[in-house]
Amino acid sequence: MKPRTAVFDGWFSLDEREPHLLGTRCCKCGTYYFPKLNSFCRNPDCDSDRFEETPLSRTGKLWSYTNASYQPPEPFVSPDPFVPFAIAAVELERERMVVLGQVTSGTGVDALKVGMTMELALETLFEDDKGEKLVWKWRPVTGAAA
């Protein structure tokens, strides 16, 4: 079996049942960062340079959504032929931030509604000689109130 690795090293946990995005949190003001920030806090009123790595909430509310009807340009690697996919912007309550990602395959925009609960999932983004590259995606929580 080909190795399965993250498309960006360290951006999310590889726990396929309950994956988390991995961010950092400023030790002084509590601001979250995704992708991780480890240099200087970007809050203009905070002079901290200390961060702790933290998993981000794996569920949130759908802030908005769209899809890609046409194949994006490189470095996107497309299956042949291209398969359109939906894209979600999800608001994480605890982190007070919005994170983008593709929606899991098979779910189109018709199945989405602003405000619905979404959860993080992992799927294969593309496959090459070295193995499968996994990416985080958002998936509607089944049975959740829209």
Add this chain to the structure above:
Amino acid sequence: MSKDIAILGVEYGVAAARSALADAGIPWRDIQFVSGAATMRCGYPGYVAGATFAQALGWQGAQVNTSYAACASGSQALAAARAKILAGECDVALVIGADTTPKGFLAPQRGERPDDPDWVRFRVGITNPTYFALYARRRMALYGDTAEDFALVKVKNSRHGFTNPNARYRKIFTAEDVSNSAMVADPLRLMDICATSDGGAALIVSSLDYAKRLGKADAPRIAAISTVTPTFASAVVEMPDLATDSAVAAEPRRFRAALPAKAYEEAGIDPKDVSVAEIYDLSTALELEWYEDLQFCARGDAAKLVRAGVTTLGGRLPVNPSGGLACFGEAVPAQALAQVCELAWQLRGQAGERQVAGAKVGITANQGLFGHGSSVIVKR
């Protein structure tokens, strides 16, 4: 003391600089400062835009500046010229922006670059229209905007630009044309999204004294140039990022709204005094978003303005009488200056069939990548 500067000459097109000089009635040798805007996509000349333009016009020893700030490049070049003039270091300057932009989706530079957010988002399939579509869908969910409302913007701008000899795309589109065009990023269709383009725009600006000496004391004036950055915590996801700032430790803010707010403050002008606006319709829905950011109406009410024809030529506050990006496409470093050119023509009463009657105050707004945007106020 006034902090205004005068606009003496304006022009679009390949020979923009020469035409702007002719429009101002000023010989090239009299220009003391050349402020150029371009992009790195132009290759090496893009890094040294001011000098590239100065050489093309014939070296004559003027002082020079180059600005690179995505969609705001032109405004930053203009701000550099204003600072030089107001500091008394020169009387008259040429401000010029030009670009050749690749066709189709704007794509990042090549190579494996996981630390570059612009590369990362294309890797996961997120293009510029993705962001425009997310904003559009959010408006539909929050304010009840419809795809028909968005189409009205395209129909309006295509009618405006139809009589503009400077416009690149001159064709009248109907709401049906828009709804029959291909879906690109739901809910936005091909005709909701502006094309990439190339082009140039140039302005001749001077001190008020210099304008007076030339007998042009009544030339339109630049009353404000805002190029502010976002303020943390920036709460609307912006190209090319995959996440917003976290608003745990600071209030959530809107970047687009901050750009005109600073311009109004600098000019001492109220939004209700604006007679004409040239704003960045990267998408039809984004033009509506700008109405609210420019404080033309309350948050959520923008679709009412376009439905009632308020922002159509002949309405109370025409927006994009030039036809906007819908008719020009986006020639990145030229566009912010092209917006000022249109306002200057409007305020001089030289806009022909697209003239806004009695235009006295105009405002521009644009915004692009990496926290760059601008808003310029021109007044008579």
